[in-house]
Amino acid sequence: MFGSAQNGVLLAARLLMASALLPTGIARALNVSGFAVTLAGAGCPASNAVATAAVIVQVFGPLAVILGVMPRLTGLAMAGFVAGMAALLHPFWLHAGAAAVTERSFLLADLGLAGAFLMYAMTGPGAWGWQGIFRAGDAPAPAKVAAKVASKAPARAKSTGVKRAGGRAPARAAA
Secondary structure (H helix, E strand, O other), X not given: XXXXXXXXXXXXXXXXXXXXXXXXXXXXXXXXHHHHHHHHHOOOXXXXXXXXXXXXXXXXXXXXXXXXXXXXXXXXXXXXXXXXXXXXXXXXXXXXXXXXXXXXXXXXXXXXXXXXXXXXXXXXXXXXXXXXXXXXHOOOOHHHHHHHHHHOXXXXXXXXXXXXXXXXXXXXXXX
């Protein structure tokens, strides 16, 4: 894939990854204490602190992914967060029958999302992230680039008045 098609796919991937976490993060932000009770029920120590930290990560992490801010750090942090929460909230090994199958499916889906965040950490946001947008605005016009290159050309020692093709200096005659 080339150019804008690749950037469009990377943007779509970022939006899809963020959409898997942001709505739940907002819902949990509106009821942090309820989420802390859920974590305490799962056996999490210091559930209030973990719930608060998880809400911060789950709201601001996807926003950073959407914007393409610090992709390596954000991607690795989000992958670790998703994998850790998946193991904590979906312990399929404690269930039997249909509940075990359901919890295992949720765990594997979350691990797949963690893999997507790892791929984001390695590939980056593409040109349609916040840095790419600002970088595109700073790009010089082609005429300015050509003038800048021409001004840095080496000065010629003597001009013979003969114009050569390609702008090269005339060759010296052998003695």
